[in-house]
Amino acid sequence: MIYFIKIKKMVNLKEIHIISKDNETILFHYPSYTLISINDHIKEILEMIKSGISLSEISLKKNIIEADIKKLLLSFDKVINKNLLCKEKEIEIEIKERAIHRITLHISNDCNLRCKYCYANGGNYNLHRHLMTKETAKDFYDFCINNFHHIEKIVFFGGEPCLNVDVIEYLCSLFYNYKFDKSLKELPKFGIITNGTIWNKRLIGVIKKYITFITVSIDGEEKINDTNRIDKQGKGTYYRIAKFIDNIKHIPSVKVQYEATYTKDHIKENITKDDISLFFRKRFDIEGFLVDEISIEEDSNKLEFSVQNVDNLPECFTDILWAISFKHHLESCQISRLQFAISTSGLIYPCHMDVGIESLNLGDIKGDNIFNSKHIQDHYPLFNLINSKEKLCPNCWCQNLCECCPRSFFYDSEAKRYSLSPNSDKCKYQREYIEKILIAIVKLRQNKAKWQEYVNEINKKQKKYEY
Known part of the structure; x- marks a missing residue:
């Protein structure tokens, strides 16, 4: 009423x-x-x-x-x-015309590992294994120059992108030699998401010259990492990855962070997310983030955290606190609008997890695509509504605090398309999760000592993260 x-x-x-x-x-x-x-x-x-x-x-x-x-x-x-x-x-953050936050560029459709939980079928996305050619890389470069005024970052992805160092070097050199006086106004940042098992002089030189940030996939200490992250011969990869991280840290121009997949094997071994974060700080002195294996995405353990351990509050805790403090809504991943993925053959997809799904093909970098075709744009109405939660989720009390992944919440795996209605079970879980965080925010603010400890921890992390 x-x-x-x-x-x-x-x-x-x-x-x-x-x-x-x-x-x-x-x-x-x-x-x-x-x-x-x-x-x-x-x-x-x-x-x-x-x-x-x-x-x-x-x-x-x-x-x-x-x-x-x-x-x-x-x-x-x-x-x-x-x-x-x-x-x-409040002053709305201006979205630059024809500006892109991130392009995930698949330059390798192959991988030298065979991680047991890999969603991409060993890195090939159920497609034939091959590397992006220099011709396709040049087409991608032309696509960027002709379509955008600003690109925040280009992330080399796979498969394993370091299998294709030729294209990394070639594409970066094209951008570095561009005059930036026509369409594209400034140089993008270049990053790599890698399994950290490839290391040679050629790669070192390319990284030193062109790369700003590297995300290394590693799941924790040797035993737990080598349970799932194995090579083609079934051998563990921990020591190769550890050596890679140690070497990268000696390159001052490159920020390195980890991405760990939290699995049922961690739970079985009584390894908490706090344990993983603490290990990386002690062993490598790096920050990073954890993603849940698909099978435990909504495990009840995710709801269990305490303000007594401010060192490892959920990643979205700070985001929600920021939103409340500054009265500004949180955004979901702006797939196709601010970020998208390109396959090794030059096809455009909303998300890197969509690569290879024909019904989600947003066009070709050399022809009609979602950036130049209204017909294609009209075929995917969700993408224009993602940043308007009032329209997308009009009756939800947590609409301004929800950073839900569109791929997780709106993708219909049976129909192989994006729906305008989110998954009700996931929404129920998300609301419970945000309720828990709001309670934690109030409790933390009531404890002055813990609040100051939290502020200090956030300031420390900000110096190490690549956003």
Whole structure:
């Protein structure tokens, strides 16, 4: 219901979400990002109002003066309207015309490893194994110059991209020799996502000359890493990867981070995500991130974390805290709009996980594609709505705090297409997860010592991460 008070704006109580978890109750007004700790008595009053019970009836049932209820509501209204005013004044981040945040460039459709959990079938995406040619690389270069004014980063991907160092060097040299006085205004950053098992003089020279950041896939200590990350002969890869990281760290112009896949084998061995992060800090002095193996993407362990260990709060904890503090909505991955993937043959896909799925082909870098064809654009309506959660998820209280992966939430694996409706089970889980984080934010702010410890940890991490 809408409760009327003589204020500048009416607060719609349907826009208030109440959360009770871990001996804490909070009120969250999602349009204004207002987060307030409340007691059970106030919670009951608000829930009664939301259910349609009149103030006079609540006054009798709760033995409270009606004027005090109005005073309570007015105090919330003042805070909410103040936050709404701050939100109205916020300056939207300008999206540059024809600007791209990231292009994932598949330059290798092959891999020298055979990781047991690989979603890409040993790196070939169920296609024939081959490397991108210099001709296709030149077509990609022309595509970038002709279509975009700004490209933040180009990430060499595979398979294993270091199998194709020729194309890495060739393509980077094309961009480095461009005058940047016509369409593309500045040089993109170049990065590599690698399994870290290839190391030679040629690669070292290319990395030193052109590469800004490298993400290395490694799952932890030797035993757990070598359970899944094996080569074609079935041998473990840990020591080769460790040597690669140690060597890369001696190149001052390159930032290195890890990407670890958290699997059921970690859970079986009682290895927590905290354990993995701590290992990488102690052994390599690097930061990074963990991704869940598909089979445990919604494992209940993900919901278990505590503000007592600020060193390893969930990655999205800081994002959500930032959104609430600055009254700015979080974005999902802007597939096709701000980032996309290119196959070894020059086909365009929304996401690197879509490569090889014919129904998700967004065109060719040499012909019609989603950047120059309205017909193709109209065929994928989701991509224009991803950044508009109010339209995409109009009735969801966590629409401004949700960074859901479109591939995970909107992709229909049976129909092999993107839907306009998210997966309901995943949304239910996501809401529970965000509720847990909001409770944790309130608890952390209440503990001054832990709050300062958290701020210090974030400042330390920011110096090491490549965003």
